[in-house]
Amino acid sequence: MTTSALARAPRLRADPLAVAALFGALVSISAGASFAKGLFPAVGPEGATALRLIVSACLLSVAFRPWRTLGRRDWRALLPYGIALGVMNLAFYKALSFIPLGIAIAIEFSGPLAVALLTSRRKADRLWIALAVAGLALLLPLWSGAASLDPRGVALAAAAGACWAVYLLAGKRAGEDHGIAAVAGGMAIAAAIAAPVGIIHAGAALLRPEILLLGLVVGVVSSALPYTLEMIALPRLPTTTFGTLLAAEPAVGALIGLVALGEALAPSQWAAIALIVAAALGAALTGEGAKAEPHG
Template sequence: MSFISFPILMILMAMISIQWGASFAKELFLVVGPAAMSGLRLIFAAAILLVIWRPWRTPLQKSSYRKIVLYGASLGAMNLLFYLSLDRIPLGIAVALEFTGPLSISLLQSRKPLDFLWAILATAGIYLILPVTDQVTPLDIIGILLALGAGACWALYIYFGRTAGQSENLGAVTSLGMMVAALVVLPFAFFYSDTSTVSLKIIPMAFLIAVLSSALPYSLEMVALRKIPTKTFGILMSLEPATAALMGYLNLKEVLNITQIIAITCVIMASAGAAWSDD
């Protein structure tokens, strides 16, 4: 296997892991609800990262704590809103809408004429998903808005993550940020879910989801990023909505109509185009 194909394989494995974890989590919504599942996932993900990185061994600047709190809060909100949207709309659609967050950052930072094409494609994709179009089974508007809200939080997560990680150890920032995210989501998990349904049988499943959705793909992506250009990484990550749609079909029996498939394709093309034209 060549030097370039192995890291590409790792990125594909990371995408499959994330979306497999998301589809597995959605199957458990009937038992514990999306808010509680989001809280459990973040708790275990934080515990795993804290054990791996041990941030208490790394002294941080006082000014960094505020940045880490903002980074973690946006991460927590992103996860909570995404799981709430997933409870209402198909996995592939939710991921495509969530992708508008980082895509917006990329397009806003660019001044190239070609990027207007990617913006138009992304807008067209969102429009086709909205229930204003002539669809046989229109999607839940609240689920759409929740997914778009998750995308906005993803954009904030990227911004605050870059700010917090500029002068600090990346592992310490990530693990502490994940801990903050768990603390932000916990009140919603308690007050908006029936916590009595959380049994010992759910705990190992939630731990597996945390590994699939956070620890494993994060590790694979970090290794892959060292071996391939950032542009290549961005283009490959654009395939995530397609991966989500595939996992939704295989694991959740979610069948998308032709309009929704075209909408996801528009978002993928816009995301890949923005990554390709990014210098």
Template sequence: MNNIKVLSILYMLLSMISTQFSASIAKQMIMQLDALTVTIFRIFFAAIISFILFKSWRIIPKLKLIDKSDLILYTVALCVMNTLFYFSLGKLPMGIAVGLEFTGPLLLALLSIKQRIDYLWVGFAIVGILLMVPWSEALQLNFSFLGAICALGAGFCWALYIYYGQRVATANLGIHALSLALCFSSAILLPIGFIWHPEPLLTPSYWLQGLLIAIFAAAFPYTLDILALKNLTKLSYGTLSSLSPVLAALAGLIFLHEYLSLLQWIALFFIMVASIGVTLRKESVD
């Protein structure tokens, strides 16, 4: 396995750790406000950070020279994915919301299979996710089917985010595609937010929380995703993404003393096998 692939996998791991850390902050903030407002904070502050950090104003004159269809579709996928996931997070236990959202990357991994052995690794990942998610909570009377639909919709958009993210990552825009997508998403969501629920958007006491979510849930992980997608296939990215609930479970065990059931330990084993298998496999071009 070459150093570039190792570095790309490291980018993915850091991205997932950052995302899981931010999810707990976002969950608490959604309970105080609403999902759309928290999504806007996440996207808006991330847009400012990435635009300044990457000096993306330098790419604007070149926009007229490139095919903008992939950038538009990448923007829509990113915008809708964030909105639907935060709506699901406000209505479902985090484990179920994350598990349902992972149907997107795993479906994309299945569709990207070109070698028979890869069915084994994706199969391990699917079994691991099914065992990891606390489905017993879905039997409660207050289970939100709307939240489940939002999580599945976020998963579908995540698959599109991976697909078009890989395309824009290898195009002339490079890392600037992310900051432009975040800026365009902000332009879409901000007017809706000011019509829907303007008070919290204008309340400075919420801005610090919004900034933290933007850094750890969007600006930092999405930048790492773009870097990883330059050198990983859709199959590798989709299967390795299944490590995210594992990282969330381990973080809960270490920091919150949330102990895992026997089935969840078995799930960890299945997901780890899938991730190791897809990492060590001989890559084919997607």
């Protein structure tokens, strides 16, 4: 398409399938987080994380059989992706035991936001990132009540954000090199990390039928489905566009919390949602047409 045609009829330049897959993943993750809270009283965040990742790894392994396509060298290459995935989930679920879901998501988003900023090449990217930052500033209780946030929760959410940044970069390369098998392989590695932690913390409670059933639901909705959708999106979107589109997650999480958990939002939080969604839409409308080369 020529420049004049673009000027006459702006259109979504990022891959529509990739954008749809990514937003589907965000909705699924937020919905799964609301289900996972039902596991906390019985098995704690550690047990919930272990169940989530074990169920996801089993389902994805049956579906995609990574052992048939991944060699020993491939498994080694997937280690950064899988380790980041496992630690990210453990840190984020543990953070939820200290601080609210919306705050944890906003802090965790600092990871992909940093990736978007560091990989930005154009002025338009910086505009959408600035809008996302402004929205996140409104979501966080920076001006009142910040001192009431448990520092353990803030630190854990920030650690999850750092792991999310690694996942973003390592996952893009893994998806380009191994396709959908990378999701199953990375999830198996993540489950191997989380399982011992969950078993030590929750023990035999993990085997109760009602816990296993809810764990199955959480595993499918929180991990198997969204990470598969993200792996579809990662190779098709430039890193900056992907990272900025993820700015919609706090907004999606707030809306899921309102519908599923009855969490009311303040006017400033609605304003934050508007800014974050504007950043996400702007990134989609002006994203580069070609996918970015992986950064080495």
